[in-house]
Amino acid sequence: MTVIELTRRERKKEETKERIFNAAMKLFKARGFEETTIEEITEKADVAKGTFFNYFPRKEEVLRYLSEQWLEEVEDKLAAEFKGDAPPNGDRLIEAFVDVARFYEQDRNLARFILSTWMESIYDEEDPTCQRWQALGAFVVGEMQRIGYFRADADPARITNVLQSLYAFTIAKWLHTEPAPYELRQEIRTRFRLVIEGLKGRGNS
Amino acid sequence: MTVIELTRRERKKEETKERIFNAAMKLFKARGFEETTIEEITEKADVAKGTFFNYFPRKEEVLRYLSEQWLEEVEDKLAAEFKGDAPPNGDRLIEAFVDVARFYEQDRNLARFILSTWMESIYDEEDPTCQRWQALGAFVVGEMQRIGYFRADADPARITNVLQSLYAFTIAKWLHTEPAPYELRQEIRTRFRLVIEGLKGRGNS
DNA sequence: CTCCAATATTGACCGTAGTCATGTTTGTTC
DNA sequence: GAACAAACATGACTACGGTCAATATTGGAG
Numbered sequence: 001m002t003v004i005e006l007t008r009r010e011r012k013k014e015e016t017k018e019r020i021f022n023a024a025m026k027l028f029k030a031r032g033f034e035e036t037t038i039e040e041i042t043e044k045a046d047v048a049k050g051t052f053f054n055y056f057p058r059k060e061e062v063l064r065y066l067s068e069q070w071l072e073e074v075e076d077k078l079a080a081e082f083k084g085d086a087p088p089n090g091d092r093l094i095e096a097f098v099d100v101a102r103f104y105e106q107d108r109n110l111a112r113f114i115l116s117t118w119m120e121s122i123y124d125e126e127d128p129t130c131q132r133w134q135a136l137g138a139f140v141v142g143e144m145q146r147i148g149y150f151r152a153d154a155d156p157a158r159i160t161n162v163l164q165s166l167y168a169f170t171i172a173k174w175l176h177t178e179p180a181p182y183e184l185r186q187e188i189r190t191r192f193r194l195v196i197e198g199l200k201g202r203g204n205s
Numbered sequence: 206m207t208v209i210e211l212t213r214r215e216r217k218k219e220e221t222k223e224r225i226f227n228a229a230m231k232l233f234k235a236r237g238f239e240e241t242t243i244e245e246i247t248e249k250a251d252v253a254k255g256t257f258f259n260y261f262p263r264k265e266e267v268l269r270y271l272s273e274q275w276l277e278e279v280e281d282k283l284a285a286e287f288k289g290d291a292p293p294n295g296d297r298l299i300e301a302f303v304d305v306a307r308f309y310e311q312d313r314n315l316a317r318f319i320l321s322t323w324m325e326s327i328y329d330e331e332d333p334t335c336q337r338w339q340a341l342g343a344f345v346v347g348e349m350q351r352i353g354y355f356r357a358d359a360d361p362a363r364i365t366n367v368l369q370s371l372y373a374f375t376i377a378k379w380l381h382t383e384p385a386p387y388e389l390r391q392e393i394r395t396r397f398r399l400v401i402e403g404l405k406g407r408g409n410s
Numbered sequence: 411c412t413c414c415a416a417t418a419t420t421g422a423c424c425g426t427a428g429t430c431a432t433g434t435t436t437g438t439t440c
Numbered sequence: 441g442a443a444c445a446a447a448c449a450t451g452a453c454t455a456c457g458g459t460c461a462a463t464a465t466t467g468g469a470g
Contacts, residue, residue, distance in 0.1 A: 053458065151404060162399060214436065
C-alpha cells in the first residue's frame with residue numbers, strides 16, 4: 001500500500017467524487033437505480049448537474065465504481081486465501097466462494113447492481129477487473145489441478161469459466177426471484193459439488 | 206394448431222404490428238438497437254410515433270417479441286427431438302443443444318438481442334417462456350435420469366439450471382468477444398462433457 | 411500581488427423514450 | 441343510414457440522460 005501525497009486540488013476532487021458517489025448510493029438504495037435521476041443525485045451532493053459527468057461519464061459508471069471497489073476487496077480476500085502458506089485444499093475452494101456469497105445476502109439491492117456490472121464485465125476481456133478474475137481463477141484452478149483435486153487433463157481457463165458461470169447464475173437467480181428460491185450458500189455448495197462430481201449416471205460409460 | 210378466424214379489425218392490427226416489427230428488425234440489423242430511434246421505425250412502418258407504443262409498450266419489447274418467436278421454434282424442435290419415438294440418448298441431448306447453437310452463429314447482432322432477453326427471462330419465473338423452458342428441461346433431464354445417463358440422486362431442476370447457465374454463458378461470451386474466442390459448437394460440446402464427467406481429479410475422494 | 415494557463419464547475423441546451431388528451435375509424439344497434 | 445361506443449391513431453408534450461460553450465477557481469511564475 002503506497003501512500004501518495006495529494007495536493008489540495010486532488011483532495012478536493014476525491015472528496016467531490018465521494019460526495020456524489022455517496023449521494024447516488026443512498027438514493028439508489030432507497031428508490032432504485034432507474035428511479036433515481038441524476039439531478040436528484042447532484043442536488044443531494046450539492047453540485048450542478050454537469051459536475052456529475054466530470055466524475056462519472058455515464059450513470060452506470062457509478063455502479064461500476066461500486067462494483068470495482070467491492071470486487072477488489074473480494075479479490076484480495078480470495079487471493080489471500082489461496083496464495084497464503086496453508087496447503088491448497090478443494091473444500092476450502094468451495095467454502096471461500098460460499099463465504100463471499102454472504103455479501104450478496106446482506107443487501108439485495110446493492111448486490112443486484114454489483115452483480116449486473118460484474119456479469120457485463122465478465123464478457124469484456126479488455127476490462128481490467130475481468131482480467132484479474134481470469135488470472136486469479138487460472139491460478140486457483142491450476143493449484144487445484146496440481147494437488148489432484150481437479151482433473152489435470154482439462155484446460156484451467158475452461159474450468160474457471162464453467163465455475164464462474166455457475167456461480168454468477170446461481171446468485172443472479174437468487175437475487176432476481178422474490179421470495180428467495182433457495183438458501184443461497186447451501187445451493188452454491190451443492191451445485192459446485194454437483195459439477196465437480198459430475199452429472200454422470202451409472203448407465204453411462 | 207387451431208386456426209382462429211380473425212375479424213378485419215384484428216387482421217389489420219396484426220398486420221400493423223408485423224409492419225412495425227419488420228421495420229424495427231431491419232433497422233436494428235443495419236444500425237444496431239441503441240442507434241435506432243422509434244421515430245425512424247415508425248417512419249419506415251408509415252405510422253405515427255405513438256402507434257408504436259400501442260403495440261410494444263417499450264422499445265425492448267420488440268426484442269422480446271423476436272426472442273419469443275425464435276424460442277418457440279427452438280422449443281418445438283427440442284421437444285420433438287425428445288418426446289418422439291426414438292429412445293432417449295445422452296449424446297443426442299448434447300448434440301441437440303449444439304445444433305441449436307447454429308442459429309446464434311448465423312447473425313451475431315440478432316443473436317445478441319435474443320440472448321439478452323432470454324437471459325433476463327431466465328430469472329423471471331413468472332415469464333411463460335421461462336416456465337416452458339423449465340418444464341422442457343425437467344422433462345428431458347428426467348428422461349436422462351431414467352435411462353441412467355444422468356445420476357438419479359440429483360434434483361432434475363438443479364441439473365437443468367446448471368446446464369442452462371453453462372449454455373447461456375458459453376454463448377454469451379462467444380457473442381460478446383471480438384473476434385470469436387472459440388469455435389462455438391465445439392466449445393459447448395466440450396463444456397457439457399466436462400460437467401457431465403465431472404471436474405474431479407484422481408487425488409479426490 | 412498580478413497575470414496566466416490549466417483545471418473544475420455550471421446550467422442552458424439537445425435528442426430520444428415514453429405519455430396522453432384529442433381526433434379518427436370501425437363495427438354495432440335500431 | 442344515423443347515432444353511438446369501443447378500439448385505434450396521432451403528434452404535441454414531458455422527463456431524463458448526456459453535451460458543451462461559457463464561466464469560475466486554482467496554483468504557480470514573475
